[in-house]
Amino acid sequence: GDSVTQMEGPVTLSEEAFLTINCTYTATGYPSLFWYVQYPGEGLQLLLKATKADDKGSNKGFEATYRKETTSFHLEKGSVQVSDSAVYFCALSDLGSNYQLIWGAGTKLIIKP
């Protein structure tokens, strides 16, 4: 079945550091891929998405490129801020999941000033 694997956290970085959070997937079809973010005490918000291979999603300085050859959708940001501290979830949807979201376990990101 479809699945999403994220790097385990927490990931702790200093402010202005470069961020990568790895996400790989298995899917039976051609999935759409998503990154959601959950700030402390809040629900999940869509951060970015990509619906086909080689698409790049971007928002708030974050980027992720849909890599079909490596079945990956790694999240990157060039210079993180304390306000980026949150839990980040990678997810996919495709025909095999009846287009319901299949979620990764989440990666907690801690940014220190």
Added chain:
Amino acid sequence: ETGVTQTPRHLVMGMTNKKSLKCEQHLGHNAMYWYKQSAKKPLELMFVYSLEERVENNSVPSRFSPECPNSSHLFLHLHTLQPEDSALYLCASSHSPGVSGNTIYFGEGSWLTVV
């Protein structure tokens, strides 16, 4: 403001109580969802409603009873819960499920503690 509003934000209930969680969406969507988020577990999809009909029920115990009176409102009725049901309950909405690339929009969640 996400367009999906959940009440109450926090709820403490005893195991013999009956309570309800409420969700309202202002996005013009026709699908609504309940998710459960527990510590150290992946996000669990509980129920999906499309055009007020339940289209997904992921083996959720009957002590959780959803209700969707119209496409803007969703309830989760709770009765005789167990302490392990303590979690963050997230409501979400979207355009019709079953569409590639469909984006789901979440509310801020209702924190439930069962004592």
